[in-house]
Structure formats: structure tokens, C-alpha cells
Amino acid sequence: MDRRSPFPSTYPWTKAPVIAQAPMLNIAGPELATAVSAAGGIGFIAGGNDVSNLEGKLQKAEQLVREYKAAEGSPDQNRLQLYDGSNLPVGVGFLSWGADLKMALPLIIRYRPCAVWLFAPPNSAADQVPWVEGIRTQTGGSVTIWVQVGSVEDATDAVVKLQPDVLVVQGSDGGGHGLQHSASIVSLVPEIIDHLDAKPSVNANDSLKPKIVAAGGLVDGRGVAVALTLGAEAVVMGTRFLASLEVPIPKGYQQAIIEASDGGIHTIRSAVYDRVRGFLSWPPKYSPRGIVNQTHTDFVAGKVTEQQNYELYQQALKKGNPGYGPNGRLATFAGTAVGLVKEILPAGEIVRRTRKETESILKIDRLAKL
Ligand SMILES: Cc1cc2nc3c(=O)[nH]c(=O)nc-3n(C[C@H](O)[C@H](O)[C@H](O)COP(=O)(O)O)c2cc1C
Structure with a gap:
């Protein structure tokens, strides 16, 4: 991944501002992830800590992507029609404290998700090194690496040890698991950006600089506009998609x-x-x-x-x-x-609405650079 190029050139079905959907354990399945990607976002399937039932989900995602590509309708409603790359246009998220690399790697090689998202190592980013090395070597770098962190210290550790393509900066407002002690993205995103910029080993080497994505408390265009203003290049939403039609929750x-x-x-x-x-x-x-x-x-x-x-x-x-x-x-x-979540909507509609709201708040020329 060329880290200086905008998100849509790495993930060609996406449209700025790119909205990624969090790999929520037991919730984010192939239906949700493909619906988000078809709307121009990036959907993630939750691989979680137990990889034993991941293959069925990846097979289902492949089938749904084929169906989206073959379906009629305008590319505005279904952007997967525009995509002819060989990676699966959805990612997979793993919980690093539990997921088994030996089981996951063959699936990553076979199904080639566009991204692998790693979160919550047992001790530090060093635990995630075998994942990043294995994935990069075995897929020729075609599967991008996203790492979610919640502090300046963890961000630095991840960048130095893993050189992720994307750093997901998770603020204290986020739903589900996060750091017990944390700051909101309002200070965390710019502090991490400033800290990485000031670190000579990172600043001197562009390949060490990840793209910054904000997560935590974002459910509509107002929040997304703020996150982009803080310096994020894209956003992640979890909670908003809990009120979507595609989640298998009670x-x-x-x-x-x-x-x-x-x-x-x-x-x-x-x-x-x-x-x-x-x-x-x-x-x-x-x-x-x-x-x-x-x-x-x-x-x-x-x-x-x-x-x-x-x-x-x-x-x-x-x-x-x-x-x-x-x-x-x-x-x-x-x-x-x-x-702020008051309505259950199709996931694609959530992505399109949020993007539109953001566009109307921010100037289009700012979005053209993302
Ligand atoms: C119900 C739920 C389950 C989650 N499960 C995971 C998970 O399995 N892995 C992970 O990396 N993050 C998980 N997260 C955290 C998200 O990655 C993300 O940081 C968070 O949803 C962003 O904040 P938001 O919920 O305010 O949008 C979960 C979040 C929610 C709401």
C-alpha cells in the first residue's frame, strides 16, 4: 500500500470519506461487511479470538460479493460493480490475545481479504509481529494491515514494531472493548499524529507512517467531519451499525x-x-x-x-x-x-447517508484529497 495515496486508490470500490465498519465480535458477519463495502465503505468480518468458524463466513462473503457484482442497479448504490481486483473487498478483524495464527493464515492466503485488523495483544505489539510478518510474506503485501490502538504509547509501539498500513485510533467513547484508561479521539488523534511526526525514526521514513483512522463515538456526518478535521483520513463506526438490518443481534x-x-x-x-x-x-x-x-x-x-x-x-x-x-x-x-442512534437502517444506507452528511459539512475539495 502506498501510504501517501488516498484510501480509494488502495480500496478501489470505496468513496471518500471512507467509512469502515468495526469487526464486532459475534455481530459483524459477511452480510454486514459486504453491505458496507457495496456502499463504498470497508466492511470487516469479526474473526475474533476463535478462528474455527471463520472459513464459512469468508465463503459466504465471497458468494455475496459475486452476487453484488452481478446485480443490476447504479454504481452509486452498489460500488462493488466497479471492482475487479483479486482481493476480497472486505477485511477480517482478529483479537490478538486469542486468535490462532496457524489456523488463520491459510484462510487469509486463500480468501485474500483486503485487510487484516489486529486488536488487543496480550502484552504489546511484539506479540503481533508473527501475524504481520506471516501475512505480508505469504500474500506478497496484498493484504493490508490495520492495527487498532487506544493510546500514544501503544500507537508508537505498534508503528515501530509492526509498521501497519493503517493505525485505527480508538478513543474512549467507543463501544465494546477498549482501554480502561483512555482519551477521546478529540485529543488522541492529533496527539498521536504529532507524536509520530516528531519521532525521528518514523518521520525520516515514509514507509513507517501509517494512515490514521479514527474510531469511537462516530455515528453521523457531524462526527465524521470532526474526525477528518482532527487529521484522520477515514473513520470506523461500530455502534451505529448495531442498528442496521444486517446484524444478527436479538x-x-x-x-x-x-x-x-x-x-x-x-x-x-x-x-x-x-x-x-x-x-x-x-x-x-x-x-x-x-x-x-x-x-x-x-x-x-x-x-x-x-x-x-x-x-x-x-x-x-x-x-x-x-x-x-x-x-x-x-x-x-x-x-x-x-x-444519536434512533433508527434501524440498511447498513448501506447508513454509509451513504453519513458520507453525504459529511460532504455537506466539509468542502468537497478537502474530500478530494482523502
Ligand atoms: C458490540 C461491539 C463489539 C466490538 N467487538 C470488537 C471486536 O471483536 N474486535 C475489535 O477490534 N473491536 C471491537 N469493537 C470495538 C470497535 O473496533 C470500535 O473501536 C468501536 O466500535 C468504535 O466506537 P463506536 O462503537 O462508538 O463506533 C466492538 C465494538 C462494539 C460496539
Whole structure:
């Protein structure tokens, strides 16, 4: 990837400002990822920490891409018609603390996703070196490397050790897992850019400079315009796509997203949501942001023990949809911008609308350079 060239020349079906969709564990499947890419964004399938069922998802994505390419309609609605490259026009995201490289690499070689996204190494970026080396060597560099980080320190570590093509800068507002201690993209994106610019080893060598993408709290054109103004070249949205037609989440979860407001108050980053689910392998500096509900409030108020909270959670699981919402107990991961998400839409429509809103806020000549 030529890091000085705009996103659409590396990912030819995309349209600036490029909106990527986060590889949300158990949520971002081939239907969502291909719909986002067909609308001119970059969709990511969640490979997560367990790669054993990834091949079926990649096969399905291949089939959907073939269907999009063969479908009628204007390229404005279906930009995959414009794409004749050999990489799959969707990426795959992996959780570095759990995913197995030996299982993942043959799939990456066979299906050639346009990008591999790495997040949350057990210790540091050094853990991700075998992934980056393996992918680059075995795919001749045709699969680009995206690394998500949440601090200046982790950004520097990733750039020096991995030289990612794209650095996804995840701010504190983001839904799902992120650093327990973090800043919003408003300061984090420019601080990382300034820090990398000031680092002689990085600044002297253009091939070390990744493209910067902002994630966390972005759900519409107003947020995207801000992220681009801060210096990001593209954005990632996760929470916004929870209210899309293509996500296989329970109706109760989706309803809780639509109904939530005032995300700074009604969402919280809390490791309690991992413990009640028995999800204990995350490195300790990460915890998930989700809608505040009884699982969190009862525990911090000392009304339940760890064990009681776990058991109550198992009971809530049996309830299904009514187990969600502020008075429910089920983990409902979402970011602070959830209060701006009011409508369930097709994912492609979300991408097109957000792009249009951004265009009308920013001058078109700024977008032409992205
Ligand atoms: C429900 C949910 C699940 C997520 N799962 C993952 C994941 O498996 N891997 C990952 O790298 N990021 C994951 N994230 C974080 C996203 O990569 C991204 O940083 C975040 O969604 C951006 O903030 P936003 O939700 O405000 O758009 C998840 C986010 C959400 C909302």
C-alpha cells in the first residue's frame, strides 16, 4: 500500500470519506461487511479470538460479493460493480490475545481479504509481529494491515514494531472493548499524529507512517467531519451499525440501542460485563463499554456477590429479549454516541447517508484529497 495515496486508490470500490465498519465480535458477519463495502465503505468480518468458524463466513462473503457484482442497479448504490481486483473487498478483524495464527493464515492466503485488523495483544505489539510478518510474506503485501490502538504509547509501539498500513485510533467513547484508561479521539488523534511526526525514526521514513483512522463515538456526518478535521483520513463506526438490518443481534439488544440516550451517563466501561459472561481472557487493561443495567449497578452497589451476579446473568439469558435494556441484565455493548442512534437502517444506507452528511459539512475539495 502506498501510504501517501488516498484510501480509494488502495480500496478501489470505496468513496471518500471512507467509512469502515468495526469487526464486532459475534455481530459483524459477511452480510454486514459486504453491505458496507457495496456502499463504498470497508466492511470487516469479526474473526475474533476463535478462528474455527471463520472459513464459512469468508465463503459466504465471497458468494455475496459475486452476487453484488452481478446485480443490476447504479454504481452509486452498489460500488462493488466497479471492482475487479483479486482481493476480497472486505477485511477480517482478529483479537490478538486469542486468535490462532496457524489456523488463520491459510484462510487469509486463500480468501485474500483486503485487510487484516489486529486488536488487543496480550502484552504489546511484539506479540503481533508473527501475524504481520506471516501475512505480508505469504500474500506478497496484498493484504493490508490495520492495527487498532487506544493510546500514544501503544500507537508508537505498534508503528515501530509492526509498521501497519493503517493505525485505527480508538478513543474512549467507543463501544465494546477498549482501554480502561483512555482519551477521546478529540485529543488522541492529533496527539498521536504529532507524536509520530516528531519521532525521528518514523518521520525520516515514509514507509513507517501509517494512515490514521479514527474510531469511537462516530455515528453521523457531524462526527465524521470532526474526525477528518482532527487529521484522520477515514473513520470506523461500530455502534451505529448495531442498528442496521444486517446484524444478527436479538431484537431486545437493538431496541435498547434505539432507546438509549445520554451515552456518557447511560453507558459505562465495566469489566463486570466480562466476568458475568465468563469471558475472562481479555488482557486486564481492556474492558467493555455497554449500556448501564442491573448487572453493573447491583454489583457496584454491593447488592450481589460475584457469584450471584453470574447466576442472575445466566437466568437473564434464558429470558431472551426482555433481558436487555436498563432494567435488564444482559450485556449490551455500545459507545457513548448511542443516544444519536434512533433508527434501524440498511447498513448501506447508513454509509451513504453519513458520507453525504459529511460532504455537506466539509468542502468537497478537502474530500478530494482523502
Ligand atoms: C458490540 C461491539 C463489539 C466490538 N467487538 C470488537 C471486536 O471483536 N474486535 C475489535 O477490534 N473491536 C471491537 N469493537 C470495538 C470497535 O473496533 C470500535 O473501536 C468501536 O466500535 C468504535 O466506537 P463506536 O462503537 O462508538 O463506533 C466492538 C465494538 C462494539 C460496539
